[in-house]
Amino acid sequence: MxxxxxxxxxxxxxxxxxxxxxxxxxxxxxxxxxxxxxxxxxxxxxxxxxxxxxxxxxxxxNNYIDPSIAQIRDWLPWSITNIFVGWCLLGFLPLIFSLICRSRKTSNDASGARTMSTLALIFNILVTLAGLAAWIGLIIALVAINRATSNVTCYPYC
Structure with missing residues (x-):
């Protein structure tokens, strides 16, 4: 050359x-x-x-991230929390979308990051509502089972 x-x-x-x-x-x-x-x-x-x-x-x-892309939320902390709220099974869906959103942000793909951010938000909302309903249902079922079994076992002695 x-x-x-x-x-x-x-x-x-x-x-x-x-x-x-x-x-x-x-x-x-x-x-x-x-x-x-x-x-x-x-x-x-x-x-x-x-x-x-x-x-x-x-x-x-070029390692520069555009400020407009940096403002896109990836919902990662909420997604990690949803692993415990959603009993691991449903909690991984928003986590996957959050991680994809974060990787799209680092590669300066604004439209892809916005799409993944929206999907992570929607799945976070759904998993949070379903997880809370499941936890409340589990607590109600345990209380009902406890009442049913406690009435039978202590009936002659109460």
Whole structure:
């Protein structure tokens, strides 16, 4: 690969010095571009950490999360609570949607994150209501069984 010619105006948009490439960027919107010059073969020795040889342009990954995506709720704490409220069986559904929503948020997929957030919210509501009804039903059944058995066993002695 040949080294870039910075003086050629037709290739100026393709190859830019690191200072030009970083100054032309909109903050947090484009990945950082770093030009690593080809090391002089006469110098020898190892290449410094973070640089590689070959005179290539490396594009640094963009780890920026858009503020509008960061405001999307993933309902993860409620989903974790629903594992206990929904008796593990139903509690995993909202947890799965919450985790998918969180992964879509980190990959800057706003529409997918909103969809998974809505599904996690709906399933959290359904599992919470069903779980509370089941817990209340279990308590009522235990009290009714206790009353029925306590009246039979203590009848002659009461």
């Amino acid at each position: 040949t080294s870039p010619n910075y003086s050629d105006p037709s290739r100026a948009a393709t190859y830019a010095t690191p200072e030009q490439a970083q100054s032309d960027q909109k903050p947090y919107m484009q990945p950082q571009i770093q030009y690593v010059p080809q090391p002089n073969m006469q110098q020898g020795g190892p290449v410094p950490f973070g640089q590689q040889s070959g005179g290539q342009i490396y594009i640094m990954p």
